[in-house]
Amino acid sequence: MGRALGMIETRGLIGSIVAADEMLKAADVTLVRQEKVDAALVTVLVQGDVSAVQAAVEVGKMAASRVGELVSAHVIPHPDESIKDVLLKKDEKVSRSSSKKEPLKGNKGTSKKKTELPKAADEGSQVNNEETK
Structure with a gap:
């Protein structure tokens, strides 16, 4: 074959x-x-x-x-x-990076950024809501 x-x-x-x-x-x-x-x-x-x-x-x-x-x-x-x-x-x-089971470069602190982004978005929407009132 x-x-x-x-x-x-x-x-x-x-x-x-x-x-x-x-x-x-x-x-x-x-x-x-x-x-x-x-x-x-x-x-x-x-x-x-x-x-x-x-x-x-x-x-x-x-x-x-x-x-x-x-x-x-x-x-x-x-x-x-x-x-x-x-x-x-x-x-x-x-597959190589997943087989090592080590965090990838640049992944350190990404969880902090993910939690900070929604807060910033909420603050921005509050500012927009206050401006429209």
């Missing part, structure tokens, strides 16, 4: 959601991630067996074209492991 990576890029969020939905329903693939590339460009990444990913991308292309604008689609059969590392880089950082 070979692994493959399938990518569909659309202009607009709705086209990417519909494409992802159709891909997941059409073949035995898993959704890796949805990336918002630019203001309107969204890329959906799926993985699975090579034939399943090819079938899913074909179905996703048709679905994206039907609902929105398909920009590009591509299948990479047997991608190198470093590709996976680059694509999942954000998720790995989160």
Whole structure:
């Protein structure tokens, strides 16, 4: 069983959601991630067996074209492991910090700030209420 990576890029969020939905329903693939590339460009990444990913991308292309604008689609059969590392880089950082079970930098004192913010908002609303009276 070979692994493959399938990518569909659309202009607009709705086209990417519909494409992802159709891909997941059409073949035995898993959704890796949805990336918002630019203001309107969204890329959906799926993985699975090579034939399943090819079938899913074909179905996703048709679905994206039907609902929105398909920009590009591509299948990479047997991608190198470093590709996976680059694509999942954000998720790995989160898992590393949570496995250490240490507070993240900048979290010290955030509970004080959270309690101070509502007080400031209440004082501001009281000032606005007094000014309007």
